[in-house]
Amino acid sequence: MTTYLSFLGPLAPRSTIALARLGVIAALIALIVFGALRYDNFLSSYNALSFLRYNSMFALIALGMALVIMTGGIDLSVGGTAAMASVVAAIFSPYHWAAGLAGGLAAGLVVGIINGVVITRLKIQPFIATLAAMLAAYGTGLLLAGNQSVSVSYDSGFTEIGQGDFLGFPIPAWIALAFYIAGWIALERHPVGRRVLAIGDGEATAKLMGLKVEKTLMGVYITSGLCAGMAGVILAAQFGAGQPTEGVGWELFAIASVVVGGTLLTGGVGSIGATLAGALLLAMVFNILNFENGLGWISLSAYWQSVIRGLFLLAVVILQAKIAGARANG
Amino acid sequence: MTTLDTTTPAQTPAKRSSLIWISRYGTLVAFLALIAFNMAVTPNFLSWQTLNVNLTQVATIVIVAVGMTLVIATGGIDLSVGSLMAISGALAPMIFLGTIYPIPSPALAVTLAFIVPVVVAGALGWFNGFLITRWSIQPIVATLVLFIAGRGIAQVMTNGNLQVFRNDAFQFIALGRVFGIPTQVIIMAVVVALAAFVIRRTGFGRQIIAVGGNEKAARLSGIPAVRVKRLVYVVSGALAGIAGLVVVARNSASDANLVGLGMELDAIAAVAVGGTLLTGGRAYVLGTLLGACVIQLVRYTLLANGVPDAAALVVKAGLIVAAVFIQQRAERG
Numbered sequence: 001m002t003t004y005l006s007f008l009g010p011l012a013p014r015s016t017i018a019l020a021r022l023g024v025i026a027a028l029i030a031l032i033v034f035g036a037l038r039y040d041n042f043l044s045s046y047n048a049l050s051f052l053r054y055n056s057m058f059a060l061i062a063l064g065m066a067l068v069i070m071t072g073g074i075d076l077s078v079g080g081t082a083a084m085a086s087v088v089a090a091i092f093s094p095y096h097w098a099a100g101l102a103g104g105l106a107a108g109l110v111v112g113i114i115n116g117v118v119i120t121r122l123k124i125q126p127f128i129a130t131l132a133a134m135l136a137a138y139g140t141g142l143l144l145a146g147n148q149s150v151s152v153s154y155d156s157g158f159t160e161i162g163q164g165d166f167l168g169f170p171i172p173a174w175i176a177l178a179f180y181i182a183g184w185i186a187l188e189r190h191p192v193g194r195r196v197l198a199i200g201d202g203e204a205t206a207k208l209m210g211l212k213v214e215k216t217l218m219g220v221y222i223t224s225g226l227c228a229g230m231a232g233v234i235l236a237a238q239f240g241a242g243q244p245t246e247g248v249g250w251e252l253f254a255i256a257s258v259v260v261g262g263t264l265l266t267g268g269v270g271s272i273g274a275t276l277a278g279a280l281l282l283a284m285v286f287n288i289l290n291f292e293n294g295l296g297w298i299s300l301s302a303y304w305q306s307v308i309r310g311l312f313l314l315a316v317v318i319l320q321a322k323i324a325g326a327r328a329n330g
Numbered sequence: 331m332t333t334l335d336t337t338t339p340a341q342t343p344a345k346r347s348s349l350i351w352i353s354r355y356g357t358l359v360a361f362l363a364l365i366a367f368n369m370a371v372t373p374n375f376l377s378w379q380t381l382n383v384n385l386t387q388v389a390t391i392v393i394v395a396v397g398m399t400l401v402i403a404t405g406g407i408d409l410s411v412g413s414l415m416a417i418s419g420a421l422a423p424m425i426f427l428g429t430i431y432p433i434p435s436p437a438l439a440v441t442l443a444f445i446v447p448v449v450v451a452g453a454l455g456w457f458n459g460f461l462i463t464r465w466s467i468q469p470i471v472a473t474l475v476l477f478i479a480g481r482g483i484a485q486v487m488t489n490g491n492l493q494v495f496r497n498d499a500f501q502f503i504a505l506g507r508v509f510g511i512p513t514q515v516i517i518m519a520v521v522v523a524l525a526a527f528v529i530r531r532t533g534f535g536r537q538i539i540a541v542g543g544n545e546k547a548a549r550l551s552g553i554p555a556v557r558v559k560r561l562v563y564v565v566s567g568a569l570a571g572i573a574g575l576v577v578v579a580r581n582s583a584s585d586a587n588l589v590g591l592g593m594e595l596d597a598i599a600a601v602a603v604g605g606t607l608l609t610g611g612r613a614y615v616l617g618t619l620l621g622a623c624v625i626q627l628v629r630y631t632l633l634a635n636g637v638p639d640a641a642a643l644v645v646k647a648g649l650i651v652a653a654v655f656i657q658q659r660a661e662r663g
Contacts, residue, residue, distance in 0.1 A: 128598075128608060248591065321465035
């Protein structure tokens with residue numbers, strides 16, 4: 001039995017994950033079809049575009065988180081980083097829209113580098129290292145902002161990054177799409193992707209195989225920082241202000257999106273596309289809830305969205321565990 | 331692991347023993363140093379008021395962090411504590427204000443307002459433990475479910491409204507004093523003493539450490555690992571419930587959006603600074619108390635000397651990293 005399984009060993013978990021990925025994409029499509037059939041304006045361009053515009057921030061954060069989690073790590077600093085980046089972007093926005101963009105990205109880059117150094121050089125667990133970075137990022141953001149929100153400049157075109165359209169599609173959604181394509185290429189079509197997954201499978205083994213573990217980890221945390229920085233820029237541009245207290249709990253919602261997307265928290269497996277589907281799925285719960293309330297049959301307050309998201313996560317997690325259990329026993 | 335660790339040069343025995351000394355007593359030394367510094371620099375530091383302010387600030391964090399220490403000792407983590415605080419904090423006023431069901435006797439209403447929320451929070455903690463043991467779901471994911479849904483439940487229960495109240499009997503848990511000591515501080519002390527006793531002197535305590543150290547070995551040697559783990563999450567949930575009661579009683583108001591917000595990370599920080607490594611197999615309850623006190627005292631010292639709260643956050647971050655770094659170095663040798 002064992003020999004038989006060890007032959008199938010590397011295959012079994014991968015196909016399980018493939019199944020989970022298909023599941024989340026199927027669930028997303030089912031939810032869209034349900035919405036389209038039930039509500040008049042669900043597929044209207046207004047709803048679709050504002051949905052994408054708002055949720056591009058969360059999709060970006062989830063992308064960085066997914067890459068980190070694939071290495072077996074975690075990044076709790078993303079919410080604080082996004083808040084700090086939104087402040088930095090707002091401060092630089094009067095000079096030029098590009099200055100605001102660069103400022104926000106630089107803020108994310110700095111946090112990413114600090115995370116990477118603390119984790120790879122000081123060998124501190126990612127959970128603790130990024131928890132500390134979260135506190136530091138919030139503190140720095142509040143200091144820079146003087147404990148209040150910083151309004152952005154409306155003259156430099158900076159707000160276009162959050163509010164503008166390009167080819168009839170929201171600019172933040174284009175940005176998220178570009179990041180996701182880059183992430184997909186890196187993970188699926190570039191050797192770095194195999195390094196990321198190998199580290200998640202077992203850091204010691206990866207090191208023995210001669211992979212550049214520390215360099216890859218640095219890169220992954222920097223990527224997550226940049227994604228969070230970009231989300232912060234969009235936050236500032238979309239709502240017209242750098243908001244140093246925003247982003248509380250984003251990190252845990254991003255983790256939920258990644259888990260719903262079929263990426264195991266133990267690392268070693270994961271998919272970029274399914275992460276996007278997971279993030280959109282959790283976001284769509286809120287959208288559907290709004291439309292359902294609009295019909296007037298029920299009146300569920302916005303607070304139900306957390307409950308329903310939690311139940312969603314619960315269902316996905318139990319399902320994954322059952323599939324994994326069935327594979328292990330079968 | 332040691333064989334791979336070629337980057338760290340071998341340490342001399344003297345350096346290693348000094349590292350162990352720092353990791354063992356470092357938090358205590360930092361605590362004493364902070365007190366000495368404040369005595370010299372901060373005006374009016376040595377007063378009952380300063381002591382009470384700091385202790386009441388730290389009481390709820392310590393109550394939650396003690397539960398977190400036990401959970402982390404089994405190799406787990408509990409992200410749901412803040413949300414459970416919100417549920418318990420929302421439930422209690424609903425009971426004694428009669429929102430759910432009017433209870434004629436005020437004494438009975440207040441008694442129920444103490445018991446029911448803690449039992450509910452403990453039951454939700456059991457649910458965490460059930461998810462973790464029944465389906466071998468990672469603790470961080472399993473408790474994420476209630477982190478997200480729990481605050482939603484509290485918000486739905488209260489419809490997101492602020493519950494304002496004044497009930498001296500109920501608020502005794504936070505505002506009352508016994509022999510001049512605030513009740514919440516006494517609760518904190520009792521919780522710490524009980525947990526320290528359980529870890530050091532009871533079979534359950536040894537089972538917790540054994541499960542966290544090596545679950546497979548613990549199971550093979552006949553320790554009911556599943557039961558131990560579930561119980562630990564029940565304790566963590568119930569303690570979060572108590573902390574939720576204290577917070578709403580202190581504020582004379584319950585806001586489901588805010589009660590316990592971010593508490594999970596504050597508690598984990600206290601545990602980490604207190605010397606309990608996140609890998610499990612160890613529990614320093616007194617260390618957690620000390621860790622929370624050091625974090626609070628650093629913040630107080632900075633605030634009292636005119637440093638803005640935001641800068642204190644940055645210092646806190648550095649403190650956490652430094653504490654964990656020293657402990658890990660001593661551990662590795």
